[in-house]
Amino acid sequence: MELLEYxxxxxxxxxxxxxxxxxxVGSCVALKYLASQLNSKGNYRIVxxxxxxxxxxxxxxxxxxxxxxxxxxxxxxxFIVDTASINQLKVNFDELKNKDVILIDxxxxxxxxxxxxxxxxxxxxxxxxxxxAEIFRELNIFPPKNVRIALLCGIVYDTKHLKxxxxxxFELISYLIKDISFQKILSLxxxxxxxxxxxxxxxxxxxxxxxxxxxxxxxxxxVSSHEASCAKTIVSIGADIAFVxxxxxxxxxxxxxxxxxxxVSKYVHLGNLMEKIGKELGGSGxxxxxxxGLNAPYDKSKSKEKVIKEVLNLCYKRFVDEYKKAKNxx
Numbered sequence: 001m002e003l004l005e006y007x008x009x010x011x012x013x014x015x016x017x018x019x020x021x022x023x024x025v026g027s028c029v030a031l032k033y034l035a036s037q038l039n040s041k042g043n044y045r046i047v048x049x050x051x052x053x054x055x056x057x058x059x060x061x062x063x064x065x066x067x068x069x070x071x072x073x074x075x076x077x078x079f080i081v082d083t084a085s086i087n088q089l090k091v092n093f094d095e096l097k098n099k100d101v102i103l104i105d106x107x108x109x110x111x112x113x114x115x116x117x118x119x120x121x122x123x124x125x126x127x128x129x130x131x132x133a134e135i136f137r138e139l140n141i142f143p144p145k146n147v148r149i150a151l152l153c154g155i156v157y158d159t160k161h162l163k164x165x166x167x168x169x170f171e172l173i174s175y176l177i178k179d180i181s182f183q184k185i186l187s188l189x190x191x192x193x194x195x196x197x198x199x200x201x202x203x204x205x206x207x208x209x210x211x212x213x214x215x216x217x218x219x220x221x222x223v224s225s226h227e228a229s230c231a232k233t234i235v236s237i238g239a240d241i242a243f244v245x246x247x248x249x250x251x252x253x254x255x256x257x258x259x260x261x262x263x264v265s266k267y268v269h270l271g272n273l274m275e276k277i278g279k280e281l282g283g284s285g286x287x288x289x290x291x292x293g294l295n296a297p298y299d300k301s302k303s304k305e306k307v308i309k310e311v312l313n314l315c316y317k318r319f320v321d322e323y324k325k326a327k328n329x330x
Contacts, residue, residue, distance in 0.1 A: 007035040011075040016048035017088035024082035025055045026154030027128045029064050033147045047072045049090040058153045062146035082128040084286030087295030108271035110286045126164045129154030133172045148176045152185045197226045204230035216240045220312040228257040235259045243315040254296045265289040267326035
């Protein structure tokens with residue numbers, strides 16, 4: 001297996017996307033362990049520019065760490081894990097292109113794969129942690145309890161507490177769980193939303209503009225942070241699809257998160273849509289059929305309000321265009 005040759009390297013950096021969730025963190029923890037088994041003298045680090053609070057719960061439980069760094073020093077071998085696009089990473093892209101980059105992911109394949117020496121992309125897997133767990137099983141290496149907890153948290157988190165699970169998911173859970181209480185996994189992933197997140201949800205809902213096309217309720221909103229969970233919340237309370245923009249003037253960045261119901265994703269794949277819109281905005285995007293996101297540079301010559309309006313209008317227009325095309329509506 002070519003993957004093992006890269007995991008045997010003397011120095012490896014495992015990179016997570018921004019606000020690293022339990023799937024990204026669990027996958028990196030497991031890969032780091034596997035690398036240490038293949039080369040006990042190696043130097044291995046996991047890095048992200050930010051980590052979610054739930055991921056911190058998991059890391060504290062299993063006694064692992066993720067270094068929070070922006071533009072980390074890159075060794076010759078870099079693993080990018082559970083990451084759909086380069087804009088989800090705070091790294092020097094020109095430097096990264098000259099390294100041996102390995103990508104393991106379950107999102108739709110994007111241009112990120114073009115710079116990789118080797119990649120494993122399985123879009124039909126609900127989580128990257130399942131891809132990693134399957135690698136362990138194929139190698140006949142049974143991971144220790146702390147690594148299995150990390151992988152189980154990744155699987156349960158990204159399958160939305162098993163709502164998106166398939167038969168293979170349950171197979172892998174059965175392989176990993178053994179002496180681990182499932183209630184323990186659920187407790188690690190369950191915490192009351194913090195004040196800032198709850199505030200963001202309320203603001204997103206109060207600022208919502210609702211449009212309708214072909215009986216599809218399309219919600220457009222904006223916040224300063226937590227755009228992904230805001231989009232998810234808006235869909236959970238009734239929208240068929242939600243686009244939520246967050247403009248970060250200080251970082252010079254626009255982020256958009258999109259979520260939709262299954263009946264909408266039959267016609268428009270949100271990962272594909274956000275990839276196209278991301279390129280149009282001079283950035284990049286990607287994701288799954290029902291969940292997508294993009295990052296793009298912020299034009300500081302325009303007001304924040306104008307940028308939000310333009311981006312939301314673009315999302316609405318491109319969604320309707322794609323939907324019309326899929327349903328042959330003139």
